[in-house]
Amino acid sequence: MDLIDAMENWSSVKSFTDEEVEEEKLETIFELTTKAPTAFNLQPYKFIVLDSEEAMEKTTSSVIPVNGWIRYADKVVVLVGDEEIDVNSNQVLEHKLEEGRIDEEKAENLRKMYSDYKNRDSEFMTGWLTRNTMIPATFFMLACKTQGIGSCPVRGFDQDKLSEELDLKETERPILIFPIGYPKEEDRNWRRNGDEIFEVI
Numbered sequence: 001m002d003l004i005d006a007m008e009n010w011s012s013v014k015s016f017t018d019e020e021v022e023e024e025k026l027e028t029i030f031e032l033t034t035k036a037p038t039a040f041n042l043q044p045y046k047f048i049v050l051d052s053e054e055a056m057e058k059t060t061s062s063v064i065p066v067n068g069w070i071r072y073a074d075k076v077v078v079l080v081g082d083e084e085i086d087v088n089s090n091q092v093l094e095h096k097l098e099e100g101r102i103d104e105e106k107a108e109n110l111r112k113m114y115s116d117y118k119n120r121d122s123e124f125m126t127g128w129l130t131r132n133t134m135i136p137a138t139f140f141m142l143a144c145k146t147q148g149i150g151s152c153p154v155r156g157f158d159q160d161k162l163s164e165e166l167d168l169k170e171t172e173r174p175i176l177i178f179p180i181g182y183p184k185e186e187d188r189n190w191r192r193n194g195d196e197i198f199e200v201i
Contacts, residue, residue, distance in 0.1 A: 026049065079178065
């Protein structure tokens, strides 16, 4: 399925078949997800795939009752954001230096700026992580759809409990849960027309 078809036929899937999602499709999905843009290309996120019944219990025990249906997915994927926003900065800057896009002075100034960002208040950090994980989340869901895999973004869970279950670092936060699998049924909800959501001024 191409991207236009994936977007036109999007639906949040909550009912799955017993068919297993192939490892090759997961690899394709994550390669596509890495193309998502983030501020300064810092990519302060990762995805954790819970595949075994024991691993999936870590999420099913953390969600609110109405989201108990996630236990019937083939796999559950957790999107994790990192408040240590410069966790990948060395790799990012090394690539920029190798490509000649910046010099050492510019690289050092960027390192200082990233460090200053980390020292901002919790409100800023929440906004930062939201902005820099929502686009990868969207890329992930669309990548799933292009591979014929259904998904649904789930936020109704105990963030502290899931962090503990997954043994996350102190700076890491679970942002969204994505149950994934082959769709058993798909219900497409009503959406507004394009001319209702765009205003040209």
